[in-house]
Amino acid sequence: MKMKMNKSQSILVPSGFGSSAQGTEELFGRLRAGAWPFRKRTAAPLRRPNALLILLAFFLLGQGIQAQDTRPPLVMFAEGEVRFAKPDGKSERVFTGMYLSEQGSIVLKKNSRVELIYNDKFVELKEPGTVTFDKIFGTAPQRKSFIQRFSNFVGRGLDQSSSARSIEKAYMANQSNAQGNIRGFGDRGLLDVFPFGGMVSPTEITFSWPEESGKSSYQFRLVDSLSEQVVLEVKTSRPAITLNLEELLLQDGNLYYWEAGPAVQSPATSGPKRLSRRSQPTTDYDRYTFTYVARDHAEVLTDIRSDEFYVKYSRPEQQMLIEAMLLEDAGFLAAAYDAYQRGLEVAPKDIILNRNYAAFLGRWNLRTQAKEIVEMTSKLPRE
């Protein structure tokens, strides 16, 4: 039988959590045991006498349950002398389009103005002085809200992976997040491609791309997207190459792209090709962009790894799902992908993990893989 979850389930899943440290075990237990019978009870809400009231309740709750944008704070507008002071004492100039980390302060000089959006909240600052992020966007998230956030994430993942159609919807809904890395590509363009966008830390990472039959030599190039300066160009006998990015002296915050494919006599040397103009006939390889950040993505996980919820009440595959959520939210897509892989190594048939992995792939334009997983999980026995 195919598993389907409708919106009502994704709303109801989080209820009852957050008030205690029972944590993921109870959450997953209820999702496994409770969620499916619950679906049965709500399979045809419109036929029930109070259907309209349920619909009204959904509408009234609608504002609260809409998925919140959890990307880092973004500067929508800045003028004058605005600086961002980091916790380590360093500061940098703030400008439109710049993403800020969630810890630090905004420093404004006279006649300056800045507008920020974080968690869908819009803030305009125009008074001179220093304001911390906690003050701008409210206090730091509490443990209770983290559990709520996680259960929302799991519920949303199940919702987005309930069918092939919902995978498509998840992809469409995430289009505005798709900055550079996947825009303009059909699903095929990203199959077997890694890393496929987001932010990448100074770690060892394996770049891989689709194998082409009969080809024994491939060319790989890593290029600074701004200057078009080639950082690395190598030939390899297989469609993958492992690099330690720390050794390549990449610039923090810079956008890079990589391209690879069967080696040809005259390597691609033509001018820049925008992803958005891919329809133009070209012999160049497809390009995949990523932002290099000089900090370890593990920083994102520091707090949770010492949290009782994670340490005491979560199984290894559940811990990996938590990590995947935090990494994806922070923009570390490759690291999130790895977290899912590690979780699936431990529990390859875990429905919740598989379904959330499928939703992740769907969101980031790996829809064919995502649909295969959805199909596979529909055949898995329920625990």
Next chain:
Amino acid sequence: MNNRFFHIHGLAITLIIFLFIGLVKLVTFQSHYFDPFNNGMKDYEVTDIIYSQLRDKERVKRETRIALVHVEKPTREELAAVLERIAAFSPAVIGVDILLRGEKDSLGDHELRRVLDSIPNVVLAANLAPYVDSLKGIPEMIVSDSAFSGRVTSAYTNFLAGEDKTVRMFTPRLSTLDGQTHDAFGVALVRQYDDASVRRLLRRNNPAERIDYLGEYRSFLRKNGSDVLEASEEELSVLFRDRIVMVGFADSRDPDAPIEDRYFTPLNPVYTGRSIPDMYGMVIHANIVSMILDGRFIYELPAWVRTLLIIAFTYFNVQIIHRIYHWLPDTFHGITRIMQLIELLIFFFFVAFLFNEFRIKIDFSTGFLALILAYDVVMIYESLIRKRIPFLNNVNYEDENE
């Protein structure tokens, strides 16, 4: 009780209600004495309340694929400098929401022409000529001076609204009487950014599309034109690279900000009656671009389905109200008014729910009006009309009940 007679009376009452509504519409459309009704109510839809009132104004959705560059009546030379600077940072496409009519200073014109010729992906604003009744069409699209528009794409910036009306719709493509087919400004921009999105829009084959507004200027990345000339390369690269960049009047909160190219939208906090236009044309275009890229289209019921629904809804209510009139004459007034209020509330939320959650828009205003009129028309019918029509008057409810 003979239900057949109730159906006959019910049909007669329903017919009277719709005749009355038709008459009211006929009068209000043609009489200037009803201007407040025309300008106040015609520009108001239930779904506007969702945009203007039910929307959490603290929550702002961000659109990161578009960057707006705010310029206030720049000279040709200034515009050239801004465009050249933007183009240096590889935007996916640049849209200039300024109509460049005629020649001005020769130096500035020359500079602008040179810059426009050197940028491959520019869309220039154009205007559709006024509709000509006798020709039953729009003769042509008025483009910028040929010195500027010669080598770039021109696209019309008109919306489906007059200067004093609310902009809820736009026409994606339009053919003029000179045989040319033109893209709307937003469509032309998306065409150069992600053609698949435009194909998806055009597959819907709708001559006009409702705009699903993402938000006002706050939802978009913005920079002042003068700052573009002074900003560092790093800043401009972050802001412009691979983005759709639109140049024009983005926003001003000055009390004397120009009213030109400023429109009412459903996001206007004052959703009915007179108020100040709330959005500049370029921000509306940015909303259109965002909608096309996301495929966030608004679906509407076909007119015949809507008409059937409204007739069925009215007839059903007339049946209930008419029965209450005969069965509970003492409490008719109170019960009917409470029923109308509850129904209006439920339907309002239902229409709002469908729009908010599924982007399905149902224009049920005629149904609402019919519901409100049903009470009075039942009373008028029973006390005035029925008695004067022998066929209807022969049906005696008391006799039927015996």
